[in-house]
Amino acid sequence: MDELLADFVAETREMLEQSGSELVAWEADPSDKARIDTIFRFVHTVKGNCGFFDFPRLEKLSHAAEDALAECRAGRREPDSALVTAVLAIIDRISEMTDSIEAGEDLGEGGDEDLIAALEPGAEVEVQSDLEVTAEEVAQVEKAETDNPSAKAPRQGVQRSIRLPVDLLDEVMKGVSDMVLARNDLARRLREAGEQPTIDGPFERLSAILADVRTSITRMRMQRLEHLFSSLPRLVRDLSTELGKQVMVDFEGGEVELDREMIEMVRDPLTHIIRNAIDHGIESPATRLKNDKREIGMLKFAARQSGNQISLVITDDGGGINLDKLTAKALANGLYSKSELDKMSDKQKQDLIFEPGLSTAEAVSSVSGRGVGMDVVRSNIERVGGSIEVTSKLGEGTSFHLQLPLTLSIIAALTVGSGDQRYAIPRSYVEEIVFGNSSHVDFAQAGDRRLMTFRDQRVPCLALSEILGGEAGADCKWEDKTLILVRLASDDVFALAVDRVFDHEDVVVKPIAPAIMDTRLYAGTTLLDDGRPMMLIDLPSIAQMRGMSGNVRAKAADVEKKDNADRTKAVPVMLFAGLDGRHRAVRLELVRRIDTISRDAIDIEGERAQAVIDGEIMTLAGHDVGPLPEERVRLLRLSDGEQELVYAVKEVLDAADITDDVVPSEADKAIEGVTLIGGNPIPLLDGHAVFSRYRASKKLEHTLTCRIPEGSEWARTILEPLVQAAGYRIAREDDEVEADLAIALAEEGETPASGARETIRLRPEPEDAGDDTIYRYDRDGLLAALKRIRTGRAA
Amino acid sequence: MNELLLMCTIAGRRAAIPAIEVQSVIEVENITPIPGTPDFILGLTALRSQALTVIDCSLALGLDTACESADRRAAVVEIEGHLYALLVDEAHDVGEANSDPVAVPGGFGEGWQRASKGMVETDGGPTLLVDIDQLVSGPLREAA
Numbered sequence: 001m002d003e004l005l006a007d008f009v010a011e012t013r014e015m016l017e018q019s020g021s022e023l024v025a026w027e028a029d030p031s032d033k034a035r036i037d038t039i040f041r042f043v044h045t046v047k048g049n050c051g052f053f054d055f056p057r058l059e060k061l062s063h064a065a066e067d068a069l070a071e072c073r074a075g076r077r078e079p080d081s082a083l084v085t086a087v088l089a090i091i092d093r094i095s096e097m098t099d100s101i102e103a104g105e106d107l108g109e110g111g112d113e114d115l116i117a118a119l120e121p122g123a124e125v126e127v128q129s130d131l132e133v134t135a136e137e138v139a140q141v142e143k144a145e146t147d148n149p150s151a152k153a154p155r156q157g158v159q160r161s162i163r164l165p166v167d168l169l170d171e172v173m174k175g176v177s178d179m180v181l182a183r184n185d186l187a188r189r190l191r192e193a194g195e196q197p198t199i200d201g202p203f204e205r206l207s208a209i210l211a212d213v214r215t216s217i218t219r220m221r222m223q224r225l226e227h228l229f230s231s232l233p234r235l236v237r238d239l240s241t242e243l244g245k246q247v248m249v250d251f252e253g254g255e256v257e258l259d260r261e262m263i264e265m266v267r268d269p270l271t272h273i274i275r276n277a278i279d280h281g282i283e284s285p286a287t288r289l290k291n292d293k294r295e296i297g298m299l300k301f302a303a304r305q306s307g308n309q310i311s312l313v314i315t316d317d318g319g320g321i322n323l324d325k326l327t328a329k330a331l332a333n334g335l336y337s338k339s340e341l342d343k344m345s346d347k348q349k350q351d352l353i354f355e356p357g358l359s360t361a362e363a364v365s366s367v368s369g370r371g372v373g374m375d376v377v378r379s380n381i382e383r384v385g386g387s388i389e390v391t392s393k394l395g396e397g398t399s400f401h402l403q404l405p406l407t408l409s410i411i412a413a414l415t416v417g418s419g420d421q422r423y424a425i426p427r428s429y430v431e432e433i434v435f436g437n438s439s440h441v442d443f444a445q446a447g448d449r450r451l452m453t454f455r456d457q458r459v460p461c462l463a464l465s466e467i468l469g470g471e472a473g474a475d476c477k478w479e480d481k482t483l484i485l486v487r488l489a490s491d492d493v494f495a496l497a498v499d500r501v502f503d504h505e506d507v508v509v510k511p512i513a514p515a516i517m518d519t520r521l522y523a524g525t526t527l528l529d530d531g532r533p534m535m536l537i538d539l540p541s542i543a544q545m546r547g548m549s550g551n552v553r554a555k556a557a558d559v560e561k562k563d564n565a566d567r568t569k570a571v572p573v574m575l576f577a578g579l580d581g582r583h584r585a586v587r588l589e590l591v592r593r594i595d596t597i598s599r600d601a602i603d604i605e606g607e608r609a610q611a612v613i614d615g616e617i618m619t620l621a622g623h624d625v626g627p628l629p630e631e632r633v634r635l636l637r638l639s640d641g642e643q644e645l646v647y648a649v650k651e652v653l654d655a656a657d658i659t660d661d662v663v664p665s666e667a668d669k670a671i672e673g674v675t676l677i678g679g680n681p682i683p684l685l686d687g688h689a690v691f692s693r694y695r696a697s698k699k700l701e702h703t704l705t706c707r708i709p710e711g712s713e714w715a716r717t718i719l720e721p722l723v724q725a726a727g728y729r730i731a732r733e734d735d736e737v738e739a740d741l742a743i744a745l746a747e748e749g750e751t752p753a754s755g756a757r758e759t760i761r762l763r764p765e766p767e768d769a770g771d772d773t774i775y776r777y778d779r780d781g782l783l784a785a786l787k788r789i790r791t792g793r794a795a
Numbered sequence: 796m797n798e799l800l801l802m803c804t805i806a807g808r809r810a811a812i813p814a815i816e817v818q819s820v821i822e823v824e825n826i827t828p829i830p831g832t833p834d835f836i837l838g839l840t841a842l843r844s845q846a847l848t849v850i851d852c853s854l855a856l857g858l859d860t861a862c863e864s865a866d867r868r869a870a871v872v873e874i875e876g877h878l879y880a881l882l883v884d885e886a887h888d889v890g891e892a893n894s895d896p897v898a899v900p901g902g903f904g905e906g907w908q909r910a911s912k913g914m915v916e917t918d919g920g921p922t923l924l925v926d927i928d929q930l931v932s933g934p935l936r937e938a939a
Binding site for chain 1: 825829830831832833836838840841843845875876931932933
């Protein structure tokens with residue numbers, strides 16, 4: 001139901017309740033002036049409110065009653081019991097209609113003339129209010145039931161609502177938070193006391209109930225986005241009149257619910273975006289007509305909820321962002337040099353609007369361009385844990401995409417240790433966590449700036465302990481630290497060194513005192529389970545203070561790939577638990593990154609399984625070993641250099657190096673073999689098997705054929721997928737055509753059944769026999785040979 | 796007149812905080828330090844599910860010595876929606892003010908002058924009435 005309508009119903013009902021006793025008193029003494037006044041006010045308000053809605057019946061009724069009572073108040077008419085009865089009948093009818101409105105029923109038409117007629121002085125028809133209403137009610141119900149037996153149902157389903165002061169809600173919320181802390185404290189004590197079945201059971205129940213209550217309370221604080229939207233048409237109207245433009249607004253997704261505080265937080269940024277859109281975006285009617293557009297500009301707001309995020313898109317169909325103008329301005333303001341600007345992609349150029357001190361407006365108008373720019377909008381949205389992006393097409397319009405967390409107060413955080421203290425870092429910024437002593441990380445120094453080389457990228461490093469004023473940067477033992485790769489909304493990356501990473505946690509963030517806010521290091525505070533406070537680090541602000549953000553020059557520089565010759569034999573792998581809970585490993589080279597998506601973004605139908613990541617459909621693997629988690633799914637994004645697919649896992653465990661041999665397994669062809677990691681046997685996922693099995697649709701245009709030994713189990717289970725993954729088609733026995741390649745096993749002395757242009761011979765022993773054969777598990781050698789032949793053929 | 800005051804000792808001097816502002820007096824046990832903050836902010840302490848900012852009243856006045864206190868008593872006050880624990884040397888009883896706060900020619904000394912509303916007469920003798928709004932913003936705030 002419409003929010004305004006709900007308010008109307010609630011208000012009317014409230015007044016009905018209040019006037020109930022007045023009505024009774026008035027009935028006893030029809031000439032009581034004070035009572036008449038009260039009832040007059042009631043019908044007057046109803047009449048006024050009806051004006052907003054299309055309820056002609058309600059308006060007519062209240063208007064008639066108001067007229068009659070006004071006569072009495074002016075002394076032109078003496079109230080008598082007939083009038084009292086007539087007015088009461090009308091009020092009863094209003095109350096009845098209010099119920100119908102709330103239940104969303106049609107009010108129907110007519111049928112009120114007798115009630116209105118009864119108001120006339122000296123009316124002969126005496127209406128018995130109670131009887132009349134009951135009779136009519138019964139008649140209506142009977143009619144409804146014969147027409148449609150279920151018509152009565154909605155009224156029973158009416159949602160009762162009450163109004164509560166917000167303070168009270170906050171009080172309750174606080175109380176529940178206290179209870180959660182008390183529960184945690186109790187839980188710790190119970191754990192320390194050991195297992196006590198008689199207590200543990202009820203305690204578990206209490207915990208479950210408390211969790212439910214907490215969820216409900218959080219929902220109580222939610223407000224529909226409509227609340228925010230309802231104030232916008234007026235703003236748009238005022239602005240567009242002032243600027244001589246015509247703008248229409250369109251809303252979608254007003255039913256999306258957002259934390260009350262969050263709504264207040266986005267109000268200003270949203271207002272700013274609207275101002276910009278109307279001032280700079282949407283053209284004047286004349287220009288629009290010239291450009292074959294409708295005279296009236298369109299401003300569209302669309303909100304969606306996805307998981308615990310709200311996405312809000314604001315689109316105008318105006319002129320779009322003029323990149324040439326924008327870059328010229330950036331150049332004129334000395335923000336960037338010409339060569340830097342030339343190097344930028346269009347996307348990067350568009351993002352310039354978030355730079356401080358840039359605006360495409362030529363003149364400062366009263367509406368926008370008053371020194372508060374999109375940079376402030378962005379920092380405000382980031383402050384509440386959201387993000388903002390812009391897409392624009394010249395001549396067609398601009399869209400702002402806002403991502404907002406569902407609640408202001410609860411954020412997903414990573415708890416880290418620095419010194420003796422724990423701190424929380426908003427997880428949305430964390431891209432990756434690496435250990436300083438890992439073999440993939442190199443440190444370098446440029447001036448006083450510490451740089452880290454990871455995945456062929458040079459990333460500037462900051463030490464949390466130094467930022468917080470503990471140890472000096474020079475004393476920092478980088479190799480002992482854990483590095484958190486932080487990606488800001490501006491796409492700047494830096495590494496934050498902390499002593500330890502503890503855990504992922506959802507934390508309830510509370511505001512901090514202004515004097516602490518002044519440090520610009522912290523965004524809030526939260527309480528740990530044991531009741532101790534923990535500070536939430538304000539990453540964007542720190543990055544800004546340290547010059548890590550808003551500067552294209554700080555972007556991670558690609559390092560030229562070093563020759564890998566000096567690399568140790570250790571093969572880096574990533575350990576993970578599959579959906580069935582079993583631990584497996586995958587070569588780290590295959591893993592491009594780790595994603596977490598919601599369950600809804602995965603679509604499985606028969607053989608086909610796909611996942612949507614960042615608007616791209618990717619083939620999903622690994623989903624068939626166990627059930628998918630209910631809400632969030634962790635995915636490894638694997639790449640073979642050309643194609644990518646995602647592999648669903650339950651948990652990502654650790655990174656490790658394989659130093660032991662990989663013992664091939666005949667039974668499971670999805671794995672390369674089993675190896676020992678930390679003393680435990682871990683199956684190593686066969687990237688080739690995965691890619692060949694779940695191969696994405698992209699294929700080589702001309703497929704080369706390969707003949708492999710027919711009788712060998714090994715050839716069929718291990719070699720075949722590998723060869724297929726390398727882009728070959730396996731020739732069948734009955735294939736008469738000459739194959740491009742044949743693979744033979746040296747020990748069997750077999751020669752290919754039919755001729756092939758090339759032959760690779762595989763030997764069973766690792767020792768080089770000097771006969772031009774390749775060891776059957778020399779993967780690199782084999783692949784190199786396959787590739788050489790393939791590229792040779794294609795050329 | 797006859798305002799109720801929480802009598803306390805700050806940096807060895809008699810001081811008073813309007814009792815109406817004080818929610819409770821607590822003994823501060825664990826303080827979580829916050830690196831990077833001015834030294835008058837000692838850190839955070841938890842009172843039930845609330846985090847209180849602990850202020851050393853002596854340092855907040857711009858005095859050189861920190862509060863010395865055996866039982867680490869603090870007055871809990873709420874300013875602009877934030878809760879603070881004002882750590883004092885000693886917290887005594889609640890007493891009555893026998894006069895309005897008045898200024899004294901020559902002032903009360905730097906620091907005291909800025910963060911006090913004036914001198915009030917109490918049963919225990921003249922006492923400085925602390926302006927807690929000024930106190931929590933610290934000694935350097937006015938320069939900013």
